[in-house]
Amino acid sequence: xxxxxxxxxxxxxxxxxxxxxxxxxxxxxxxxxxxxxxxxxxxxxxxxxxxxxxxxxxxxxxxxxxxxxxxxxxxxxxxxxxxxxxxxxxxxxxxxxxxxxxxxxxxxxxxxxxxxxxxxxxxxxxxxxxxxxxxxxxxxxxxxxxxxxxxxxxxxxxxxxxxxxxxxxxxxxxxxxxxxxxxxxxxxxxxxxxxxxxxxxxxxxxxxxxxxxxxxxxxxxxxxxxxxxxxxxxxxxxxxxxxxxxxxxxxxxxxxxxxxxxxxxxxxxxxxxxxxxxxxxxxxxxxxxxxxxxxxxxxxxxxxxxxxxxxxxxxxxxxxxxxxxxxxxxxxxxxxxxxxxxxxxxxxxxxxxxxxxxxxxxxxxxxxxxxxxxxxxxxxxxxxxxxxx
Amino acid sequence: xxxxxxxxxxxxxxxxxxxxxxxxxxxxxxxxxxxxxxxxxxxxxxxxxxxxxxxxxxxxxxxxxxxxxxxxxxxxxxxxxxxxxxxxxxxxxxxxxxxxxxxxxxxxxxxxxxxxxxxxxxxxxxxxxxxxxxxxxxxxxxxxxxxxxxxxxxxxxxxxxxxxxxxxxxxxxxxxxxxxxxxxxxxxxxxxxxxxxxxxxxxxxxxxxxxxxxxxxxxxxxxxxxxxxxxxxxxxxxxxxxxxxxxxxxxxxxxxxxxxxxxxxxxxxxxxxxxxxxxxxxxxxxxxxxxxx
Numbered sequence: 236x237x238x239x240x241x242x243x244x245x246x247x248x249x250x251x252x253x254x255x256x257x258x259x260x261x262x263x264x265x266x267x268x269x270x271x272x273x274x275x276x277x278x279x280x281x282x283x284x285x286x287x288x289x290x291x292x293x294x295x296x297x298x299x300x301x302x303x304x305x306x307x308x309x310x311x312x313x314x315x316x317x318x319x320x321x322x323x324x325x326x327x328x329x330x331x332x333x334x335x336x337x338x339x340x341x342x343x344x345x346x347x348x349x350x351x352x353x354x355x356x357x358x359x360x361x362x363x364x365x366x367x368x369x370x371x372x373x374x375x376x377x378x379x380x381x382x383x384x385x386x387x388x389x390x391x392x393x394x395x396x397x398x399x400x401x402x403x404x405x406x407x408x409x410x411x412x413x414x415x416x417x418x419x420x421x422x423x424x425x426x427x428x429x430x431x432x433x434x435x436x437x438x439x440x441x442x443x444x445x446x447x448x449x450x451x452x453x454x455x456x457x458x459x460x461x462x463x464x465x466x467x468x469x470x471x472x473x474x475x476x477x478x479x480x481x482x483x484x485x486x487x488x489x490x491x492x493x494x495x496x497x498x499x500x501x502x503x504x505x506x507x508x509x510x511x512x513x514x515x516x517x518x519x520x521x522x523x524x525x526x527x528x529x530x531x532x533x534x535x536x537x538x539x540x541x542x543x544x545x546x547x548x549x550x551x552x553x554x555x556x557x558x559x560x561x562x563x564x565x566x567x568x569x570x571x572x573x574x575x576x577x578x579x580x581x582x583x584x585x586x587x588x589x590x591x592x593x594x595x596x597x598x599x600x601x602x603x604x605x606x607x608x609x610x611x612x613x614x615x616x617x618x619x620x621x622x623x624x
Numbered sequence: 625x626x627x628x629x630x631x632x633x634x635x636x637x638x639x640x641x642x643x644x645x646x647x648x649x650x651x652x653x654x655x656x657x658x659x660x661x662x663x664x665x666x667x668x669x670x671x672x673x674x675x676x677x678x679x680x681x682x683x684x685x686x687x688x689x690x691x692x693x694x695x696x697x698x699x700x701x702x703x704x705x706x707x708x709x710x711x712x713x714x715x716x717x718x719x720x721x722x723x724x725x726x727x728x729x730x731x732x733x734x735x736x737x738x739x740x741x742x743x744x745x746x747x748x749x750x751x752x753x754x755x756x757x758x759x760x761x762x763x764x765x766x767x768x769x770x771x772x773x774x775x776x777x778x779x780x781x782x783x784x785x786x787x788x789x790x791x792x793x794x795x796x797x798x799x800x801x802x803x804x805x806x807x808x809x810x811x812x813x814x815x816x817x818x819x820x821x822x823x824x825x826x827x828x829x830x831x832x833x834x835x836x837x838x839x840x841x842x843x844x845x846x847x848x849x850x851x852x853x854x855x856x857x858x859x860x861x862x863x864x865x866x867x868x869x870x871x872x873x874x875x876x877x878x879x880x881x882x883x884x885x886x887x888x889x890x891x892x893x894x895x896x897x898x899x900x901x902x903x904x905x906x907x908x909x910x911x912x913x914x915x916x917x
Contacts, residue, residue: 290732291735294696300701301688323691432686433662433663433714435686442672
């Protein structure tokens with residue numbers, strides 16, 4: 236049924252339909268709408284789940300680790316400071332092989348206080364062993380959340396569904412909400428591969444010496460690689476049932492493009508508009524939208540970019556002392572291709588500043604008119620900054 | 625009234641506790657009382673190591689090792705999942721040291737008991753970070769040497785009164801217990817098991833390695849801690865009703881202190897001061913308990 240939903244509520248609808256059994260949450264803007272409505276669903280009995288109103292995000296993730304280890308489907312949502320407070324336990328959740336699903340609303344990190352969109356919070360969790368999926372619109376949010384449970388449980392790794400603050404979390408759009416019967420068909424109940432059980436007492440996560448630890452970590456690495464295949468299988472099954480398919484990346488008019496934008500999240504929608512305008516002017520331009528960030532779909536990216544001459548990566552994030560983070564990842568994916576496109580990195584929209592069509596056009600022309608990048612990442616739309624050092 | 629000590633064992637040989645380890649004695653008694661329908665949450669502490677390395681475990685109950693500061697929170701999640709599966713019988717037990725309780729795990733503990741989660745939190749107290757090598761915690765008593773309070777910098781701050789903090793949360797049951805009083809320890813564990821909501825047991829667990837005492841003195845020192853009023857045995861129901869379980873005969877704290885290497889630097893004057901502190905704390909407790917002794 237088509238409904239007009241906020242991005243946040245699209246997450247909540249998917250969680251309700253996934254019949255999550257334990258939710259644990261701590262309030263932080265701009266994530267709060269997700270857990271407020273889930274709390275209400277639990278109170279009204281629309282979702283038969285235990286809702287833990289914990290005293291911090293750190294305890295939130297610890298509670299989910301306890302719950303999922305006891306064999307139930309578990310969910311939370313967070314943002315910015317909350318996600319970074321969880322950092323230790325993000326490693327723990329993947330190391331313990333727990334298929335927890337979390338919605339993360341990208342929020343800039345303090346100081347100064349900024350509740351607006353910036354991807355540095357989630358990208359700083361790159362190495363925690365979580366699968367990361369970046370979403371463009373409300374429908375994609377709902378669909379990705381449903382797929383996330385199936386993917387997480389297939390490979391026993393946690394999944395993070397990532398939304399832009401406000402542009403996606405608080406924006407109302409028409410969203411097709413599937414029926415419970417349809418979702419039950421796509422997503423069967425959680426069957427844990429292991430769990431705390433007094434009939435079969437085991438110790439989970441004890442002291443592991445160097446003689447065993449490395450193999451355990453390699454096993455996670457193998458599951459992450461397998462997650463790419465599982466992702467495709469689940470995407471295919473979802474498309475067969477719901478007629479919507481997303482892929483780990485989405486190539487838009489890339490076949491004949493000389494220059495390809497690389498985007499994530501809602502910037503992609505703005506870029507689609509710019510693409511139309513530039514194509515109308517005869518420019519050979521495309522967009523490669525990245526959805527899956529971990530595992531990083533290197534082969535798919537190489538395949539889609541094989542005929543491009545240049546790529547312009549738009550980063551709403553930054554790694555100080557290096558460059559935009561997606562830029563680094565794309566460069567690394569392409570560097571062993573012979574005759575690969577030149578990678579131009581652009582930083583834009585930090586801390587919730589608008590990324591306008593005009594700004595994206597400037598990025599295009601700068602990329603087209605340069606033979607080589609001037610810097611690893613060029614900051615766009617900046618006022619003059621007088622550096623004191 | 626002595627409680628019959630059950631034959632059943634859940635702590636097996638092959639554990640790697642130090643000789644005379646009070647924490648191991650405490651675990652053995654508590655699990656005897658709780659039985660096999662118990663799931664343990666084990667945040668970082670000596671016992672993270674004592675269970676033994678992968679793939680073996682010296683404990684014959686399911687154990688989830690947890691991050692240092694998450695004893696209260698992880699248990700909340702385990703409890704929630706069991707409840708969702710319709711299992712309200714299994715006891716969820718958090719087993720944490722004093723560092724994981726008084727210090728780094730304090731927030732998660734406070735949060736869990738404020739929510740009155742249905743679980744038992746046991747703090748086995750060896751009065752310092754023993755697993756990492758005897759560093760001071762907020763449970764380390766006034767006067768003690770540790771590897772971070774050495775020489776003239778011995779600890780000149782008093783031990784946090786964790787039991788009173790838990791009482792302030794008005795949870796159904798809070799009690800102290802000691803490895804030297806197994807009847808009392810078993811009775812309190814059984815009482816906690818039968819009580820719904822959050823329960824907290826503070827168990828005095830001597831540490832021969834960290835306290836610089838011979839291993840065979842472990843239980844004797846624990847007994848003296850009670851007999852000197854340094855570690856009184858008492859319980860508090862619903863945050864209001866105090867009951868003192870053991871009223872000791874007059875016994876000077878210096879007898880307890882002089883047996884332990886960690887206090888050997890203390891002068892007679894220091895010991896007199898400590899005696900005053902202990903007397904003061906005992907008076908406060910008596911006032912709270914009224915005639916319930």
